[in-house]
Amino acid sequence: MIDFIFCKIAEGKIPSKKIYENDNFLSIPDANQQIDGHSLVISKKHFKTILDLPSSLGSELLDCIKKTTMKLMKEHNAEGFNIVQNNFECAGQLVNHLHFHILPRKKDGKVPKVY
Numbered sequence: 001m002i003d004f005i006f007c008k009i010a011e012g013k014i015p016s017k018k019i020y021e022n023d024n025f026l027s028i029p030d031a032n033q034q035i036d037g038h039s040l041v042i043s044k045k046h047f048k049t050i051l052d053l054p055s056s057l058g059s060e061l062l063d064c065i066k067k068t069t070m071k072l073m074k075e076h077n078a079e080g081f082n083i084v085q086n087n088f089e090c091a092g093q094l095v096n097h098l099h100f101h102i103l104p105r106k107k108d109g110k111v112p113k114v115y
């Protein structure tokens with residue numbers, strides 16, 4: 001069930017706040033905020049890891065990551081950011097659906113744990 005939670009969000013079957021979207025990607029707030037503004041860029045189609053994503057979608061993925069990050073940085077007065085992407089269980093992937101963590105950062109000593 002948890003592996004298909006992001007499919008259901010992308011299909012609008014589970015309501016979620018959308019930060020940004022294009023044809024193939026969508027960004028949403030993470031349900032367990034590790035830090036203020038912690039968000040996820042997810043693919044609309046089901047891919048398990050980044051290795052399953054067709055390279056032809058790379059530019060759209062980057063568009064979603066960049067637009068989401070710029071919006072979050074402005075909203076949260078961030079001075080920097082991390083992008084974290086976990087693949088397979090041993091590397092900390094809990095949801096088997098391609099996603100990127102976007103973590104706005106400030107010089108406040110707070111360190112997010114995302115793997």
Ligand code: 5GP
Pocket residue numbers: 005016028029030031032033085086092093094095096114115
């Ligand atoms: P992973 O460890 O797989 O890289 O991270 C999965 C992330 O998905 C976790 O940060 C977790 O909080 C988030 N998550 C799990 N279920 C949901 C959900 O139903 N909605 C949202 N927005 N995030 C979720």
